[in-house]
Amino acid sequence: MLIEFILNHKPVAVEAPADITLLTLLRDYLNLTGAKEGCSVGECGACSVIMDGRLVNSCLVLAPQAGGSEIITIEGVRGPDGGPNDMQENFITYGAVQCGICIPGMVVAGEALLLHNPHPTRAEIRTALAGNLCRCTGYQQIVDAIEATARGRTVDL
């Protein structure tokens, strides 16, 4: 079936089977491999994307459900020059990246949080990340990076 939606601020129309997940649609039909398949049961969050302003596990969303929605993947998280945005810069600066497999999901989860809560406490950041597993970092530097981003965006306003 034809699935049409807004992907990273641009309209797309893609012919795909109706029984695949949004994650498969992104990875295998749109060649966007930033979202990762870590568990396929919605536990690890490595496949996180933002769908109509909400953080979702794309492995739990059927591809046709994406029709008519607006989706942001890690490939759509960029600064004005097309390079890393402030969140991504902070992930680097604060040492939040190790193996990196969870990081696209973590960055997306951080962006989703700041959409709704521009001034989160560290505890609120931790709660927002509770659906995104990281086995390398112990989360601390990821929390540091998101906290610094929120602070930076507040100062900029």
Add this chain to the structure above:
Amino acid sequence: MTDHQYIGKPARRVDALEKVLGTAKYVADRKLPGMLHAHCLRSDAPHAAIKRLDVTPALAVPGVRGVITSDDYFEHGLYGFPVKDKYMLAYQKVRYVGEAIAAVAADTPEAALAGVQAIICELEPLPGLFDPEHSLDPGAPQVGPDRPDDKHPNFLDKLIVRKGDPLAVWEQCPVKLEEHYSVGPQEHAYIEPEGVLAVPTREGGVVVYAPNQSPFVNHGNLALVLDLPHNLVRVIQPPVGGSFGGKDDVIYESSAQAAKLALVTGRPVRMVFSREESLIASYKRDPMHMRIWLGADADGALRACKFDGLMDSGAYASESSFTAWRASIHAMGAYRYAACDVDITAVYTNNGYYGAFRGFGNTEVCSAIEQAIDEMAYKVGMDPLDFRLKNCLRVGDETAHGQTLTESVGLTDCLNTVRRLSDWDRKRAEYATRNPQPAMPGTAGHTVRRGIGVAALYHGTSLGAEGHDYAGATVAVEQNNSVDITSGLTDYGTGSRTVYTLVAAEELGVRPERIHMQRPDTDTAVESGPTVASRSTMLGGNAMRIAAMNLRQTLDYAAADLLGCELHQLIRHGEDYVGPAEEPVSWDKVADHARAMGLALSAQGKWSAPRINWDHHAGRGTPYMAYHFAAQVAEVEVDMGTGNVQVVGFWAAHDPGKVIFPQGAYGQLYGGIAQGLGYALMEQMTFANGYVQETNFESYLIPTSVDVPEIVGTFVEAPFSHGPYGAKNIAEPSMVPTAPAILNAICHATGRRVRDLPANLERVRLGKDLTKGGSAKACKLGLKVG
């Protein structure tokens, strides 16, 4: 103190940008035109004879392009080090649920799965062996290989340490402890499941993209089982999505399976595991049963330690002999004893199989000995931190193995540091008053109690007497005057690529941005032994330092020639060279001049660790050239009604020697503590008659961001003279003392010991397990996921 330009200073991780942008290509993100998808037929029996294996029906399935079995390998694909007991695909027998029997390559993953289901495989069940305590019984089913000697075939190895007669000393001690402890299996739970991409070459060889830790070990295995000359096999490591010791054997097997299928079909072949397949088929941290005797004088001086450990190696040896050795060396903890015996015995069973995992034996034994030490402190009536300070190793002390420590022993500093940072003395006294008596099982109300606990650690650096300890590195100036470096040791998330970049930058006097570290590749890097045992910074760092120093000398000659001066007159100003005339010349000009002089702008470095000796029969010697020391303090809240434990505070002071890449070192520290927290409280893996019960993250729970507290970490840098700039290690030791620190805090809160890990709700609340029957169901379903 030497002032460094890049060592120990804030730095950007060299591979972070592609990872935050989502553009880093992990193996599952890589595809080629015409690429086939591979899937394995795996055993659904814990122990069985393969009576019939007919793959021809699979070849008739539409889309299937190739099927292989053990018959397609040299010597049926037998491999393994130090014990050769496993096959790339099962031969004649299967010994655990999930063992690969055949592999299918097809146009689509669905066709590959259909091919697997079409294979005719008749397994004749054999009696299973699930209790390691009975592995060596005369009538036990044989799981291990036939042996040339008269030892039981299920006996893998026994490792010992011997000092005096500890039981005789123990009998004389006024304060005695004799206690049992156990730890269960732990899953690595890297968020990237296993995968491999193999591409056949025109000359009949194969290029394998494999997220393994040690590409050269994979390379050697592949050449062996594929019966190919080494120059026709190439292994390249793509970004690795976590490993922690876990992506060795299992990836070597996937590599051999995908590579053979690529050779048979002439097409690229990719094999990617589902999470279920990963949890069922891969090796875990070994479970251990431990019995400890400790004896002390009335004043709290430790005198005797006897430690008996039984390690389950599962169906295959994997690294268990080495794990058991490291366990034996560290079993008594970082303390002085008049007499000490350690016996660690490793045996075969049909409970999956066990191999390397961060800490490698020390994580297991430290959980036990650091609880036992705590219990002794209670018995002699001393504060647990004071008790450790009284007995711990210092410079000049002799270890239980007979090694005199001459330098780089930061343990007392670590203990004093966590005491201060955690406000130990106040909290210890305050919580003790608040928790006056042990809670009786079944009677406690819904109150929350606080407790605080400590654990200490030492952890030998690098391989030690496990093997020849060396590494190599290369450095070269490219035509555009960028600097290209390679190492035979790999970065699977640890940060070693950045460490090597900073070392090369420091020695060459160039900006790190000028340096580019290639992906590990057996065609271009220098073989450096396996990337294990937290050895990358020390071994690889020394090799890189030497390589860069060698190249620096060449450039210095060119600079002196260009500036018309002597070598000793050169000074550096940023990247620039300055001579007596005080006019700077750029590094690029110097490099260009070196080329014009006909000098080679590349160099190699090799470094071997100082020779050490271990006498396996006497249980005496010098096991490691140096040790990492640390102390960790955990503060917990225990819900006395539910048994729920929340870690609310955590302090860690570690002595990794000189820290080269601080953000990376802190990342290792925090991440290791999170893994140790999971090991202590929630990571439970149950084998029911050989069938694993936890097959995805909804049942195998690892710590989330709300389970891990804010951690206060700090480094006590006691430099080691043979380490690069004084560096030792950090990756493994960061997790080793975490579980016992948490368990000791639980005891402080509740007044009761939980001596079996993990300290789940019922063990904390009831003091015992609630028996879970378990079945083959989930495990068998997991094997069928496509």
